[in-house]
Amino acid sequence: MGCVLKLVYYLTITIIANLFSSSLTTQSLASTSTTTFHSTFQNNHSTANMQFSLAFLAAVLSATSVSAAPTEQAVNMMAAAPQWTIESMQRSCAKDDSSCTWNFKIDTHKGAATACKFVVKGSKASQRNGGPVKCGDYTVTSGWSGQFGPGNGFTTFSVVSSKRQIVWPAYTDKQVQGGKVVKPDQSYAPANLPN
Numbered sequence: 372m373g374c375v376l377k378l379v380y381y382l383t384i385t386i387i388a389n390l391f392s393s394s395l396t397t398q399s400l401a402s403t404s405t406t407t408f409h410s411t412f413q414n415n416h417s418t419a420n421m422q423f424s425l426a427f428l429a430a431v432l433s434a435t436s437v438s439a440a441p442t443e444q445a446v447n448m449m450a451a452a453p454q455w456t457i458e459s460m461q462r463s464c465a466k467d468d469s470s471c472t473w474n475f476k477i478d479t480h481k482g483a484a485t486a487c488k489f490v491v492k493g494s495k496a497s498q499r500n501g502g503p504v505k506c507g508d509y510t511v512t513s514g515w516s517g518q519f520g521p522g523n524g525f526t527t528f529s530v531v532s533s534k535r536q537i538v539w540p541a542y543t544d545k546q547v548q549g550g551k552v553v554k555p556d557q558s559y560a561p562a563n564l565p566n
Contacts (some may be wrong), residue, residue, distance in 0.1 A: 386544040448565070450536050453480045457530075457540045462547035463495050470560040471496040477509055477530060479561075487511060491527075497544065498524060508533045 402481070456478040465472040470492045478484035487506035493499050502512030503532050510531045517524045527541040538559035 376508060446561045450561040450563050452536065452561050454560050455479045455530070456484075456556050456558045457528075457536045457538075458484055460540070460553040460557070460558045461549065461550060462497070462526075462542075463550040468495055468497050469493070471499075473501075473513075477506065479532070485509060489513065502529075531564070533559075535564040537564055538562070 395485065426440075458476040458478055460473070460475040462471055462473050470490060471491040473491070474487070475489075476484040476486050485507040487504070487509070489501060489504050489511055491497075491499050491501035498515045500512070500514045502510075504511045512529045514528050514529075515524060515526045519525075522544075524544040525541055526544075526547075527539055529537060529539055531537045538561050540557060540559055542553060542557075
């Protein structure tokens, strides 16, 4: 819409400048000419006024039609629900990093917390994607990222309820190294999955 308004502005200024320029030139010539030329000037001036009026009207109408077009509003996907708390998150890995077990609870604050045991197996298990795993009413998957360089890896979980709500808890490798329990617990606002 901004481009259309700029175009309308440019066209309007151009038309006014041309009209003003031709009016000045014609007026200076008209003072040294005959009555016949004066009559021609009046005809030209009327034509220029009409062209300006039509161009201006077209510009206004096109700007109005563009601004009247409906715009789609963004949809808020956040759920009208309390935050979910991931309680007592802990990761324990085998010495050779062939498997890692994550233990935690999912608390939506709408009943008892749901315990979850999430096992990832394979070479460099601490850096592997995992799941899906069913934990009560929830399906859990995970993805590891090293995008911030060595020593700055993190794992992001996707926790999806049977009611189509989702949270993405994330933990750095440093938070969970050596099997320590993450404290304090972390809470996340749930989002609605699209239909």
